[in-house]
Amino acid sequence: MTQAVQTLSEEPIPLGQTEQSALSKDPAPTVTPGLLRRALHPDLLRSLGLGLLSLAAGVLFWHWASATNLNVFVNFENVPGPGKVFASFLGHLETEIFYTHIRVSMQRILISYSIAAALGIGLGLIMGRSRIVRAFVMPYIEVIRPIPAVAWIPLAILMWPTEEASIIYITFLGALFPIVLNTLHGVEQTPEVLVRAAQSLGASRLAIFAHVVLPAAMPSISAGLAIGMGVSWFSLLAGEIISGQYGIGYFTWNAYSLINYQDIVVGMLVIGFLGTASTAAIKLLTKPLLKWQKRTR
């Protein structure tokens, strides 16, 4: 075998000259532009600028509506203005408990989301490759998926030994379904010709799973992971209603009980921000796995 390799490599046949020269005239960028250069790309700058402009306009409207006690069907009379909310937010930044709320919530997200991701991807992959497993599991997904997280609160309290476990269960459930369904969808999208090609190259069933099915499903899986992260945050809020002490959801719910309007908005915005940030983090983490796709465009 080695000898054959050597004799062959001695006489490479120059093929496809026309195609190559055509390609070298218009070379694809081999050096990927630096992060900074990409960040300063005019298109990106423009959309970033528009985004900021839109947010600023929103805050301005909010300020105006609450300052003038706007009451046109939607009533802003009791809505605290952005100034009040921001002042309240700055005040909370001084307190240690505010950070504890955030830390506890992030911990819960991390645990529930990790379990949901592992179980969701695993289950989705197996369901995608086995009709029997899919037929068996699908009814549960169809029935349980539409149940909102809040509706789970009483049962979760009854079923799980601790409050913490109930909260994690509710959060986990929120993240699970988008991950399972997207993974399943991704596996179903695997082109059959690629499976056949791998078979004819001597790949075992396991190797086909690792080298063909999983990467083919990867774009869909990463979409499911990003959606799941968002859903897990709003499930967390429902779950933390149970909690007697900590969590940003508890903070928000507690502010509502105490009729502390500024803090409700602070809680809401913090959840929104954390949700967005963690979804962005997931996208960033899965990006290297999809670099082949990026180059396609």
Place this chain on the structure above:
Amino acid sequence: MLDVLKYQRPGAPRNSSGKGAIQISEASITFGRGVSAYHAVQSTSLRILPGEFVCILGPSGCGKSTLLNAIAGYVKPTTGAVSVDGVAVEKPGPDRGMVFQQYSLLPWKTVYENVSFGPRMAGASRTEAGSIANTFLGMVGLKKFGSRYPAELSGGMQQRVGIARALANYPSVLLMDEPFGALDAQTRLMMQESLLEIWAKFGTTVVFVTHDVDEAVFLADRVLIMSAAPGRIIEDLRIDLPRPRTTDSAALSEYIAARQHCLATIRSESRKAFEEQNK
């Protein structure tokens, strides 16, 4: 072995291993059952010798790809048997390299990784597989493109990678399912010549499915013409054009005669099918 010597002509490749004999015995292939049964291939018997370049020529949907898939091991014949080198075909395997029509490279692997995939699966070390990959990429003139992803290459280049990938397993049979069908005319001509050069080096048996008469006559030692569905081989035509063949070969009288013969056979066959339908 004697059979091989009998058909050896000047310029034809040497197949020193003597491997790659294909035997199809009264194989028929039917999809579905009962009323909805579809007869893709009618009882077909066929022998292909080691090192032969055989083109299966026929209209779309005549079952020529199905027959190829039976040799590859993707489809089990409903009756009859298919064997390669005396071993019954049970499932796809690296001894029968497969080149598909298009888009069959793994898009998430680089060109280099695609070609070294087969050797890796066969248990070669990373370095071994890498040197095999480089050899075959060099052979198809794409050594420089190893680190590219398939989507960054043109259709013709992708197909060359596909050929390199199949050959990297040192198959005894190379099965090609309309591999140049999606390419533009100029690229196709170039690819045909390239394929013949590679085959001259390797001497593996090639079974090449096409609906292009010119392609079949230009490439093959033997052209098997298939009828419309249910497919069966209606003619086994030997092409005695001298090798190596170049684009100039198309001007030879033997080429023109063979081409006309194929066209006439196909025309009379489709007329027959047409009359059958209008009875």
